[in-house]
Amino acid sequence: ETGVTQTPRHLVMGMTNKKSLKCEQHLGHNAMYWYKQSAKKPLELMFVYNFKEQTENNSVPSRFSPECPNSSHLFLHLHTLQPEDSALYLCASSQETSPLHFGNGTRLTVT
């Protein structure tokens, strides 16, 4: 399998649940990212990992907890989310000056 793969594609969770989003890239890239797209808003950068080290946290609330065990895998752990956190969560990867390669996203609904 090639590219950036995200699972699950759709997720519905209650506000008291704990869930995780998974991202895997097969491109040999060294950097991975989480982006969020809320309804009627532009894509917003959440986190950046470079060689497994977090290099950017774009003022994201602590109820979102990223994890990057190696350069190919990225997780986003979710707990006690709010309905306004419902959005499309996109994972991406890049290498040096290459453009971002995005996965197909996880559509999250918080009830």
Place this chain on the structure above:
Amino acid sequence: DQQVKQNSPSLSVQEGRISILNCDYTNSMFDYFLWYKKYPAEGPTFLISISSIKDKNEDGRFTVFLNKSAKHLSLHIVPSQPGDSAVYFCAATPNAGGTSYGKLTFGQGTILTVHP
């Protein structure tokens, strides 16, 4: 305040004609600009980019123009095809190298519909 703006939420064009998508930015630190295309239920895919040292970059049917003094860029698609129907996002980043190329500020997107 949005630093990258796509003021046209939608654009409708006849097949074979030119599609022109526009994007304005406010941050003078932006040095590298990209266009992404997104189909429903898929992630954005990279289309074309331009560095601030250029004013034009061409790739097949797609051309991006950059006017730094006006802080404006545009994407031209000629000729437009029905398969080009998608959401087009403009994005920008300061050209600081490394992961800066992935730390993009996006516009809201423009929905392009190309009619047969």
